[in-house]
Amino acid sequence: MNLTVVVGLMGKRRSIGIDIGHTNIRAARVENGTVVEVLRERTDVPGGPEGVLEQVSRMVIALDHGSGCPVGVGIAGQCDSCLGVVRCGPNLFWPDVPFRDLLSARVRAKVVLRNDVVMATFGEWRQGAGKDVDDLACLFVGTGIGGGAIVGGRLLEGATGCGGHFGHISVCMDGPLCSCGRRGCVEAYAGGRNVEARARSLLLEDPGASPALAAACREDLDRLNGRMISEAASSGDPLSLRIRDDMAAALSSAVASVINSLNPERVVLGGAVLFGFPDLLGMVMRGAVEQCLVPAKAGLSIVPSALGDIAGAIGAATMALERYG
């Protein structure tokens, strides 16, 4: 046992995890494997990289009490994790921002950077629904759809550190245009932002198609959001249930393709949008298993995420501690 480990065990093994989503930032301080404090704020999207950097720096300083402990950051974008650079994101439009080094200089701590769902995957693997499994795939359905995987007991990184973008598997090569530029990505069918856009478009075509949704947004389509659609689906609104069914079909197809490609022992499904719709999780679980190859089904389990909306922050803190603790 070396000196670092001894000191770590004698003191508190502390790190901070930050999950920068398009809508919210969640920050957690983890000490000795336990989450001891969580902060949540709306993401300063209009502020751009500089605004979000300022916001995250404040949150880190509020949590770390000057300890300078390592920081992990997951961000809803495409990262080159080797270089610590946010290349671009379908959901956070930052071109080539060296966020890792900028934050590190600001908070005077070591920082590790990955995509947000890659961090959530790491969290679920180390402490959540993917514990003790060597082959794991995760898919989280939020504003966008992200993914991550553990392959043979190691995080799937990829050549430029942007592996695991299962949200940009196309389930229909002639399907609707995705924000990434290709057609038919599962995110174009089932990501929260696209689900909202589709509901708006269906209501524009036929304003009487969903009295429930029209009432929820007070007939102002700009106010329509994902929560209204999932609540309408829960109360039996046919248009919202049709949207839910199409989400289930697209998600089942993408998850089955991930299973056929990676042959994981476990698949973890998460994200507020997935959990918001009635029966959607079960529909995706059944649909994916029906479609995957026979030997890939052997011993396979598909389960909901266990760490809730702080999976990404926990994963980020855990990775920071393992890398720099």
Next chain:
Amino acid sequence: MNLTVVVGLMGKRRSIGIDIGHTNIRAARVENGTVVEVLRERTDVPGGPEGVLEQVSRMVIALDHGSGCPVGVGIAGQCDSCLGVVRCGPNLFWPDVPFRDLLSARVRAKVVLRNDVVMATFGEWRQGAGKDVDDLACLFVGTGIGGGAIVGGRLLEGATGCGGHFGHISVCMDGPLCSCGRRGCVEAYAGGRNVEARARSLLLEDPGASPALAAACREDLDRLNGRMISEAASSGDPLSLRIRDDMAAALSSAVASVINSLNPERVVLGGAVLFGFPDLLGMVMRGAVEQCLVPAKAGLSIVPSALGDIAGAIGAATMALERYG
């Protein structure tokens, strides 16, 4: 350096690789990294597992000259590589055959078993177009479509040893039924067997649609094969070119989904059906790059396989030597 290695270096480091395809079996003896003898036979498909076992045993015995050197086997089916069992194959219908141990007992040698394209991937990685790369994805288009990957410098195996079945990525969730039971797999669009079936069906609908194909098969659709279609495409036959274009679209979509999922540094494309159609390789290369995420394009190269139709046999021999040599 241990005794085994010393003896190996003093003598010949020899192994045998077998590639059991739906149409042909290729067997190679590799000595000190060089292919010194290759045998090719038509696969005894009607003979079933027992017939193919007998055939492969004969080929091994003809190649190994009684040395009992290790044998690698790649087979066009879904394998549990941990158990050495062929679970089932869309292209070779064997349910749960413990082929590894059966062959091992028959030829009195150590045997390692994988899917055929997983073996080809291993061959391309060690000696071919994927050399010196830590993140590699391969997709081979033959009778069916297979895949394989190297992730972070290690072969993608998966929980039950059946990872890498990229042929069963669905590119259209409402598409044609695949032999695996799901809809719209890239194999259903671009695998040789399905391409032939589609050409037959188009000619049945409209017997005048392709005078070139009608002449090639002497108006007997049972005689129609993939080579006739690719030759007709090369001579400008519109129906065959339409089939080629649809293959290109499906393959581009699947390859882009693999790139977005795994973020490889290199993609190797191979298989007789892919190379048989004019411009198909180039169309898939361009189509896939157009569709993949920006950071996944950085440093990416897509190249044709370098080891030809013995990639699988070379990979199998190489894996056998690394495992048991």
